[in-house]
Amino acid sequence: MEKLKVSFKINGEETVLYVAPNRTLLEMIREDLKLSGTKEGCGIGDCGACTVLLDGVPVNSCLVLAPEIDGKEVVTIEGLAQDGKLHPIQEAFLNENALQCGFCTPGMVISSYALLKRNENPSEDDIKEALSGNLCRCTGYTKIIEAVKKASSWLKGGK
Numbered sequence: 126m127e128k129l130k131v132s133f134k135i136n137g138e139e140t141v142l143y144v145a146p147n148r149t150l151l152e153m154i155r156e157d158l159k160l161s162g163t164k165e166g167c168g169i170g171d172c173g174a175c176t177v178l179l180d181g182v183p184v185n186s187c188l189v190l191a192p193e194i195d196g197k198e199v200v201t202i203e204g205l206a207q208d209g210k211l212h213p214i215q216e217a218f219l220n221e222n223a224l225q226c227g228f229c230t231p232g233m234v235i236s237s238y239a240l241l242k243r244n245e246n247p248s249e250d251d252i253k254e255a256l257s258g259n260l261c262r263c264t265g266y267t268k269i270i271e272a273v274k275k276a277s278s279w280l281k282g283g284k
């Protein structure tokens with residue numbers, strides 16, 4: 126199968142890859158770029174484990190074809206930490222014990238990041254809505270919601 130050239134930015138780095146037309150963004154991230162923080166759960170757009178930001182918008186990377194990201198910017202969970210320091214949302218998840226098995230966590234953190242970028246003071250309903258596409262099969266969402274609230278207050282306080 127003929128490969129297509131895809132030029133994009135990932136976690137701030139300009140990148141060029143040649144990919145099969147049917148390669149998914151998720152496969153490209155995990156297998157070609159070896160960024161294993163993004164998880165594959167269902168592979169069909171149901172679980173949100175594979176969520177990344179595409180031009181700032183959270184998307185299920187299992188549903189995006191790699192050639193579609195030509196000229197665009199992708200941010201994965203690896204792109205949130207800066208200078209070896211966790212992003213406040215990541216710290217808040219740790220602080221609130223919101224990581225259970227942790228499989229859904231990267232997607233949850235990316236969706237929370239997008240929420241707090243557009244709304245620095247979300248209500249509990251806003252948080253629930255923003256995370257509605259991210260499924261956690263562990264013990265529930267209470268700690269995850271608390272973590273997003275804590276991250277919101279830290280970010281407002283300039284942490």
Ligand code: FES
Nearest residue numbers: 166167168173187
């Ligand atoms: S792996 Fe993409 S939504 Fe589940």
Ligand code: FES
Nearest residue numbers: 226227229261262
């Ligand atoms: S922490 Fe296990 S699926 Fe969410």
